[in-house]
Amino acid sequence: MLTLTINGQSRDVDVPEDMPLLWVLRDHLNLVGTKYGCGIAQCGVCTVHVAGKPVRSCQLTVGDVGTRAVVTIEGIGGTPTGAKVQQAWIEAAVPQCGYCQAGQIMSATALLNDNPQPDDADIDAAMAGNLCRCGTYIRIRRAIKNAAAKSA
Ligand code: FES
Numbered sequence: 001m002l003t004l005t006i007n008g009q010s011r012d013v014d015v016p017e018d019m020p021l022l023w024v025l026r027d028h029l030n031l032v033g034t035k036y037g038c039g040i041a042q043c044g045v046c047t048v049h050v051a052g053k054p055v056r057s058c059q060l061t062v063g064d065v066g067t068r069a070v071v072t073i074e075g076i077g078g079t080p081t082g083a084k085v086q087q088a089w090i091e092a093a094v095p096q097c098g099y100c101q102a103g104q105i106m107s108a109t110a111l112l113n114d115n116p117q118p119d120d121a122d123i124d125a126a127m128a129g130n131l132c133r134c135g136t137y138i139r140i141r142r143a144i145k146n147a148a149a150k151s152a
């Protein structure tokens, strides 16, 4: 039995330690906002925060999470930056099909936590690992800038 801290709550899970965190979130904790895409760290749809840093949950085993706090898309709106990012996403009507968007929001929130006033190069660098098959990149960049402007 492992005890994880997810979105501020302690959760016990009876899973093998080598199970990817993504599987635990989706199949054992019913936190299905975090998506499965490639399974090989290439698309970013599975991004969550571990100890405040964006992590590909398809690549991190649950045993390696340890006592570090995990935040998923279900919890990010409870943080000041996450709430700002989600509001900016709504105002810019960013999503198209939506599949990549949880990962995009998690990466954007991590960026703004780290660098509240990113320039275009900072945004490109932070978001490069999050693919969007619908091509919403221009709206993503606009929403990140709008969220940053609200912090200025
Ligand atoms: S599913 Fe994890 S990066 Fe694609």
Ligand code: FES
Pocket (backbone or CB within 6 Å): 095, 096, 097, 098, 099, 100, 101, 131, 132, 133, 134, 135, 136
């Ligand atoms: S909104 Fe469809 S993949 Fe990004």
